[in-house]
Every structure is written in structure tokens, then in C-alpha cells.
Amino acid sequence: MGAFDAAAPATTTRRDFIARSCAAGLALGMGACGGVTALPVTPRDGLVRLDLRDHPGLRVAGGWLKLAPQGLPHPVYVLTLEDGTHAALSPICTHQGCTVDIAGAQLVCPCHGSTYERTGAVVRGPAERALTRYETRRDGDALEIRIS
Numbered sequence: 001m002g003a004f005d006a007a008a009p010a011t012t013t014r015r016d017f018i019a020r021s022c023a024a025g026l027a028l029g030m031g032a033c034g035g036v037t038a039l040p041v042t043p044r045d046g047l048v049r050l051d052l053r054d055h056p057g058l059r060v061a062g063g064w065l066k067l068a069p070q071g072l073p074h075p076v077y078v079l080t081l082e083d084g085t086h087a088a089l090s091p092i093c094t095h096q097g098c099t100v101d102i103a104g105a106q107l108v109c110p111c112h113g114s115t116y117e118r119t120g121a122v123v124r125g126p127a128e129r130a131l132t133r134y135e136t137r138r139d140g141d142a143l144e145i146r147i148s
Helices: 014-030
Strands: 039-041 047-051 064-069 076-080 086-089 101-103 106-108 115-117 122-124 136-139 142-146
Touching: 047 064, 076 142, 086 136
Parallel strands: 039 064
Antiparallel strands: 047 142, 064 076, 076 086, 101 106, 106 115, 115 122, 136 142
């Protein structure tokens, strides 16, 4: 038999497994916010209407969705809060206009470290103002977001 035997079972060392697991985790982590494609939506009469049955992540506390509403220069983050309600926020940091990242229970600005609650309230500066929040309303399985 040669150095390669096609009939031999493939083996993975512990080192290979750990390396592959770390690479996969890093790839998933990098896509947590900025790398995630925003869902394009077209507001009607200033409203975006989402059917929550189509977005199961928004049905659980801690879930979120990144929207790209037509006509807005930036995306909108839709977040499910701990009490099951929703917040729709501009991801633009009120300090100097960088795009904040969703980091678990908070939103963090990668430029200067401003930190916000999932409601948009400032936790830590240098930002002094909350993120812009869009009005939301739940109607059965639908979530309406007033963009205008």
C-alpha cells in the first residue's frame, strides 16, 4: 500500500478538530452584524410590516433582524427585548456616526466604544444621546415599524 489508501477511513486529530471549530466560530462571529446581509424592504405609507412567522428569530428574546428599508441611507436593526416587545433602531452611533454592532444584550460602537442598551439608551459614552428609535407596533403576528 502507498502513502494514500482510498479505502482507509479519514481521521481527524484533536488539533484539526479544534482548528476547524475555531475557524467556524470566527466566521460565524464575524457575520454577527456588519457581515449579515440586510433584508431589503419597501415601506408602504411610511410603514414596514413584518410577518413574525417568517422571522422566527424575532419571536424570542435576544433575537434580531437587520433591515434595509428603501429610501433610508442606513439599515435598521429590529431587536426583540427581554419582555418580548421590539425595538427598531438606527445603527448610527450618535457620537460620530459609526455603525454600531449588536453584541448580545448591548450595541457597541467599534470606533470609540460607546455602548447602548437594546432599547437604544446610552450605557457608556462618549455618546451622550440614545440611538434613533423607530416606532413599533405589534398587530397579532405582524410587527409594524414606522420608518417615516
